[in-house]
Amino acid sequence: MTPWEQFEKEALGRIFAENNEIIDIGGGLRFLPDKNNRYNAQREWLRESVTKVHYQILDKVHDYNPDIIGDIHHLPLADNSIDAIICIAVLEHVEEPHQAVREMYRVLKPGGMAYIYVPFLYYYHPLKGYYGDFFRYTIDGIKYLCRNFSSFDYCTVRGAFETVNNLYPRRYARLMRPLMRWLDIVLHRTSSNKTSGYNIFVIK
Numbered sequence: 262m263t264p265w266e267q268f269e270k271e272a273l274g275r276i277f278a279e280n281n282e283i284i285d286i287g288g289g290l291r292f293l294p295d296k297n298n299r300y301n302a303q304r305e306w307l308r309e310s311v312t313k314v315h316y317q318i319l320d321k322v323h324d325y326n327p328d329i330i331g332d333i334h335h336l337p338l339a340d341n342s343i344d345a346i347i348c349i350a351v352l353e354h355v356e357e358p359h360q361a362v363r364e365m366y367r368v369l370k371p372g373g374m375a376y377i378y379v380p381f382l383y384y385y386h387p388l389k390g391y392y393g394d395f396f397r398y399t400i401d402g403i404k405y406l407c408r409n410f411s412s413f414d415y416c417t418v419r420g421a422f423e424t425v426n427n428l429y430p431r432r433y434a435r436l437m438r439p440l441m442r443w444l445d446i447v448l449h450r451t452s453s454n455k456t457s458g459y460n461i462f463v464i465k
Contacts, residue, residue, distance in 0.1 A: 263442075264451060265460050268416035270306075272376045272462040273347070277310035280344035280374065286333055286365075288318040288325060289349025289378070296326045298388075322391065333361040338368040346375040352406075353380055354392040362406045369465045375410075379403050380458040382424050400454050403461060412464035417456035420445025424457045 262270070273290075276283060291301040292308060296318050319336070320327035331337040333348075334357055346365050352358045365375055379398040387394040398406075400415065407413055419427060426434050426441040445451045 265416050265418040268460050268462075269376070269378075272460070273304075273307060274310075275462075276345045276347065276374050276376055277307065277314060277316075281314050282342070282344040283314055283316045283347065284329070284338070284343050284345075284368075285316065285318045285347040285349075286320075287348065287351040287354075288320055288327060289347060289351065293318075296328075298325050324391070333364060336364045336368050340367055341370045343368045344370055344373055346373070348375060349378045350380070352377070352398070353383075353394060353396045354387070356393075356395060358396060358406060363409075366409055366465060371465055373465045375461075375463045375465075377403075377407075377461040377463070378418070378458060379461065381454075381456055382428065383457050384428055398459065400459060403459055407461065407463050410463040410465055412462075414462045416460045417452050417454065417458075418460055419457040420451040421453040421455040422448075422450060424453075424455060427457055 288297045290304050290307065291297040291299060292304040294300045317328035319329040319331050321330065321332050323330055329337065333351065333355055346369060348365065352361060355361045369375065381397050381399060383397065385394050403415070404413060420442070422441040422444040423438060426437045429437070
């Protein structure tokens, strides 16, 4: 398991173990096949945890069968009403990320948690008719967006060499990935800020 996968597993494990009211904005976990545009088998380990909490998916359109229809810029949720938020690969696709993060902060209860993923050195990936692809985030940028949270922790996603490799067409990137990951380890570049993105864990 990579460091960023371990970070995600620990953050999500804590969210589902310590909270009850959980909102997944954009449905980024993708382990419920009937509520997403694609399925992620690597997060199947969460299925049992979800049965013990009130887990809801929020999306701005009804296409993928979310539990709540709503815009991240104006969340249809009361102030201080949510225990935890999951927001994976969403903030690059919203027109006003500052407003989006303010809204997440507003609806979280004091002490509420959020797990966020944002890309940095990553390929262009809009979905025509659904969302554009507007932003990329340095560590300084995402820290600034999350400046009002009382706690901020993060992990880079991919080292410097694997990040460069990830920008190549996928069939070539898959072939070279083991070598690039090995180079990151040997040359101590696994936690470089020249990275594909960041996994973030914040507490209000």
